[in-house]
Structures are given as structure tokens and as C-alpha cells.
Amino acid sequence: MAAGFQNSSIDALEVALTDDVLIVHGNTPLRGQIRVRGAKNLVSKAMVAALLGDEPSRLYDVPRIRDVEVVRGLLELHGVKVSDGDEDGELVFDPANVERASTDEINVHAGSSRIPILFCGPLLHRLGHAFIPDLGGCHIGPRPIDFHMQALREFGAVVEKRPEGLHLTAPNGLHGTKFSLPYPSVGATEQVLLTAVMAEGVTELRNAAVEPEIIDLICVLQKMGAIIKVHTDRVIEIQGVTRLGGYSHRPIPDRIEAASWAAAALATGGEIEVLGAEQVDMMTFLNVFRSVGGAYEVTDARAPRAGSAGQEGGIRFWHPGGELRAVALETDVHPGFMTDWQQPLVVALTQARGLSIVHETVYEQRLGYTDALNSMGATIQVYRDCLGGTPCRFGRRNFKHSAVIAGPSKLHAADLVIPDLRAGFSHLIAALAAEGTSRVYGVDLINRGYEDFEAKLAALGAHIERP
Ligand SMILES: CC(=O)N[C@H]1[C@@H](OP(=O)(O)OP(=O)(O)OC[C@H]2O[C@@H](n3ccc(=O)[nH]c3=O)[C@H](O)[C@@H]2O)O[C@H](CO)[C@@H](O)[C@@H]1O
Numbered sequence: 001m002a003a004g005f006q007n008s009s010i011d012a013l014e015v016a017l018t019d020d021v022l023i024v025h026g027n028t029p030l031r032g033q034i035r036v037r038g039a040k041n042l043v044s045k046a047m048v049a050a051l052l053g054d055e056p057s058r059l060y061d062v063p064r065i066r067d068v069e070v071v072r073g074l075l076e077l078h079g080v081k082v083s084d085g086d087e088d089g090e091l092v093f094d095p096a097n098v099e100r101a102s103t104d105e106i107n108v109h110a111g112s113s114r115i116p117i118l119f120c121g122p123l124l125h126r127l128g129h130a131f132i133p134d135l136g137g138c139h140i141g142p143r144p145i146d147f148h149m150q151a152l153r154e155f156g157a158v159v160e161k162r163p164e165g166l167h168l169t170a171p172n173g174l175h176g177t178k179f180s181l182p183y184p185s186v187g188a189t190e191q192v193l194l195t196a197v198m199a200e201g202v203t204e205l206r207n208a209a210v211e212p213e214i215i216d217l218i219c220v221l222q223k224m225g226a227i228i229k230v231h232t233d234r235v236i237e238i239q240g241v242t243r244l245g246g247y248s249h250r251p252i253p254d255r256i257e258a259a260s261w262a263a264a265a266l267a268t269g270g271e272i273e274v275l276g277a278e279q280v281d282m283m284t285f286l287n288v289f290r291s292v293g294g295a296y297e298v299t300d301a302r303a304p305r306a307g308s309a310g311q312e313g314g315i316r317f318w319h320p321g322g323e324l325r326a327v328a329l330e331t332d333v334h335p336g337f338m339t340d341w342q343q344p345l346v347v348a349l350t351q352a353r354g355l356s357i358v359h360e361t362v363y364e365q366r367l368g369y370t371d372a373l374n375s376m377g378a379t380i381q382v383y384r385d386c387l388g389g390t391p392c393r394f395g396r397r398n399f400k401h402s403a404v405i406a407g408p409s410k411l412h413a414a415d416l417v418i419p420d421l422r423a424g425f426s427h428l429i430a431a432l433a434a435e436g437t438s439r440v441y442g443v444d445l446i447n448r449g450y451e452d453f454e455a456k457l458a459a460l461g462a463h464i465e466r467p
């Protein structure tokens with residue numbers, strides 16, 4: 001039986017997934033060079049921001065991932081003309097003819113991504129009405145949108161929940177407001193930014209998220225003409241403006257993908273240079289990577305000189321030999337250890353000597369994937385208590401959100417079903433590190449956030465095949 005789906009109708013599931021399986025021959029160190037492009041968690045939001053302008057916008061280094069396809073589809077349904085630019089990965093958005101789309105057409109994208117919720121503010125500004133389909137994204141807890149809704153209501157939006165999705169209007173326009181988030185939510189901060197930039201008057205957001213992707217979105221909005229001040233202590237102040245133009249932007253690189261490849265290098269005993277990876281966005285990850293016993297070198301970009309082509313910078317990650325060391329870590333909002341770095345790194349922690357502790361404080365149900373690693377020989381126990389760190393929102397609330405990983409464990413092959421994006425990548429890494437041949441079902445899910453992952457794996461020497 002495939003690990004991870006013990007309680008569902010596995011026969012039906014396996015039939016449905018037979019075409020979507022990757023055969024992974026393990027025990028091969030990954031070695032080589034790959035490149036990451038614009039961050040999934042910025043690119044999709046910058047695409048939504050293009051809707052606010054009255055001129056075309058240009059975004060470079062856009063990865064070919066599912067979330068980008070979904071947002072492109074939604075923009076096109078609303079009359080935004082999206083075309084390829086001259087450069088590979090360059091997209092041009094022309095919002096000259098923004099128009100309403102039918103709920104049926106929009107609902108084609110129901111359940112496919114979390115980004116549609118960020119269309120609220122821009123559509124209200126452009127059309128006075130927004131329809132938002134059911135959201136998708138990773139199943140890592142309930143993921144409510146109450147902060148988004150509260151903030152939109154504060155701006156003056158009227159939100160109506162109907163069976164087919166959310167309908168929003170702003171009968172008296174959108175007005176700046178003072179709002180404090182109960183938790184520094186990334187999405188809710190972006191919701192406020194995308195709404196406040198063209199709301200009348202000043203908005204003050206307290207307890208805002210300040211992830212690098214948010215700062216990059218602020219850069220995009222500033223290029224369009226927005227006035228946004230980032231104060232200390234998670235306070236963001238936005239002065240609404242009456243018009244925004246277009247932007248031309250090269251996004252920050254995907255620090256989650258970069259860390260995933262770093263974890264793959266460590267877990268398989270290999271060496272991967274991730275071109276495009278930026279040290280400044282990954283400092284917290286790099287500290288943990290070194291504490292575990294991984295090695296890295298930041299390879300700065302070199303400008304072309306006469307007779308040479310120059311060199312793109314990145315970070316080279318490798319396993320230096322010897323034993324890895326157990327660590328205690330806690331996921332947190334920026335500048336803490338990202339929750340999205342957690343699952344790939346845990347695979348490497350199964351190879352560390354001693355007891356590692358992981359306290360997941362961002363999502364209440366992001367450790368379910370450890371069952372699959374245990375089925376491969378790992379020893380991971382999950383707990384309801386807040387272990388190894390400060391008590392978090394999930395303590396004493398029945399959520400298994402702390403893990404103790406005992407290592408080193410010899411991993412062996414298994415049949416696995418991918419439950420979500422990052423857990424899926426961790427399953428792949430585990431299969432690559434394990435002895436024997438694994439079948440990994442549902443791998444298509446990984447295309448939601450990792451561009452060309454199969455081609456990259458092949459380039460790194462992985463022995464993978466489709467049946
Ligand atoms: C597309 C995207 O950018 N996804 C990222 C984004 O997700 P996303 O923006 O959905 O994550 P949030 O930061 O909003 O969520 C953080 C926590 O706040 C809670 N919450 C959030 C909103 C709300 O209205 N009510 C509420 O209770 C969530 O359930 C969660 O426990 O940030 C997460 C945290 O860095 C990352 O893991 C995701 O990869």
C-alpha cells in the first residue's frame with residue numbers, strides 16, 4: 001500500500017494515479033548545477049498587481065509552474081492581454097481592457113491555487129465587483145481567510161459568501177483604514193497592500209508580514225506609482241493614490257526551491273550549485289544547513305570582461321562527508337526559519353546522528369508527511385506539545401505540530417503518494433536517498449511550484465523514469 005493514503009480507497013486512487021507516477025532508483029548522490037527563477041510566492045502576486053495599472057507591465061524570469069498558469073488564466077478571463085516578451089521567461093501584461101468574467105469561467109480555476117483571493121482589491125478598484133472561486137493550495141491545515149475578509153470589510157468592501165464562491169462589492173468605494181493582523185499572515189498582508197495602494201486616504205497595517213517576497217511586491221507596487229513606507233516593528237503605511245502605471249521587474253529568486261535542492265544535496269550525499277540563489281534571502285536557512293553539517297559556498301556573480309562571458313552567481317551546497325549533526329529548529333515568520341523549508345530539510349535530518357527537534361509554528365498540520373518517511377525506515381515521532389522552542393498558537397490544542405527525528409536511519413524504497421507541494425519534494429528526496437527503487441505517485445503536483453523538476457533531476461544524475 002502506498003504510504004500517506006492508508007485511510008482512503010487506495011485501489012481507486014492508484015488507478016487514477018497510474019499515469020502520474022515516477023519511478024525513482026535511489027542511492028545516487030545528486031551532483032551538478034541547476035538554476036532557479038523568480039519566486040513562486042512573488043511572481044504570482046506581481047501578476048495580480050499588473051491588474052491595478054493603466055499601462056502594460058513586464059515581468060522577467062517567470063518560471064513555468066502551475067500557479068503561474070492559473071493566475072495567467074484568471075487575468076486573461078478578466079480582459080488582461082498576456083503575451084510572451086523577447087526574453088525566455090518574460091511576460092507582458094496589458095490591462096487596457098479589464099472586464100468582468102463569468103463565474104462559470106472563473107470557477108474552472110476553483111481549488112487550483114491560493115492566489116485568486118488576492119484579486120479582491122484590484123478587481124474592486126477596476127470593476128467595482130469581484131468574484132473569487134474556492135481556493136486551492138497545499139492541504140497543510142484549515143488555512144482560513146478570516147483576516148483577509150476582516151481587512152476588506154474595514155476598507156469598505158461588502159463580502160457575500162454564496163455556494164459558487166465569494167462575491168464582493170464596494171458600494172461606497174474603498175477607504176484607507178487602520179488594521180492590525182492577529183498574526184503576521186503573508187497573504188493577508190498582500191491583500192492589504194493590493195487594496196490600500198488605490199484606496200482613498202492612508203492605511204496603517206500593524207503586525208504585517210515582512211517576508212522578502214512581500215518587500216519585493218512593495219517594490220513592484222512602488223514602481224507602479226504607489227507610496228508605501230515600511231516602518232520598524234512590522235508596521236506598513238500606505239498612502240492611497242488615484243492611478244498606477246505599469247512596472248518592469250525582475251523578481252527575487254525562489255528561495256524555497258533553492259533550499260529544497262540544498263536539502264537534496266545533503267540527503268543524497270551530493271553537491272548541487274543553485275544558480276540564481278541569493279544569500280541575503282536565505283541567511284536563516286544557511287545557518288541551519290551549516291549547523292547540521294552541510295557545506296556551502298556563495299558564488300557571487302562576475303561581470304563579463306573582455307574575452308569572457310561573465311558568470312552567474314548562486315550558492316553551491318554539498319555534503320562534506322562524515323556524520324551530520326542533529327539540530328533543534330522552529331519554523332516561524334520572517335526572519336525565522338521558513339515553514340516551506342521544513343519538509344525537504346527533515347529528510348536530511350533523518351541522516352543526522354542524535355535527536356533533531358522540529359517545532360512547526362506556522363501551520364498546525366504540516367507534519368503528516370512524516371508517516372511516509374517512517375514507512376521508508378525513518379524514526380520520526382510527532383507530538384502535540386510545543387517542543388524545543390517557545391510555546392506557539394498550536395500548543396495544547398490537539399495539533400501534532402512538533403517532531404522528534406532520531407537518526408541516522410537507513411532509508412529503503414517504498415511506494416509513496418504525494419500529499420502536497422513541499423512534502424512531495426521531500427518524498428522525492430527520500431526516494432533518491434533510499435536503497436532500492438521507489439514508485440512516487442501524484443508527482444504532477446510538484447509542477448505547481450518547481451519548474452522542470454524532472455529535467456533538473458535528470459541533469460543532476462538522478463535515475464528516474466516514467467513507467
Ligand atoms: C502563495 C504563497 O505565498 N504561499 C505562502 C504563504 O501562504 P499564505 O499566505 O496562505 O500563509 P499565511 O502567512 O497567510 O498563513 C500563516 C498562518 O496564518 C493563518 N491565517 C492566515 C490568513 C487568515 O486569514 N487567517 C489565518 O488564520 C494560516 O492558517 C496560517 O496558520 O505564506 C506561507 C507562510 O510563509 C507559506 O508557507 C506559503 O508558501
Ligand SMILES: C=C(OP(=O)(O)O)C(=O)O
Pocket residue numbers: 113114136137138340421422449
Ligand atoms: C504552502 C505553499 O504554497 P501555497 O500557499 O501556494 O499552498 C508552499 O509553497 O509551500
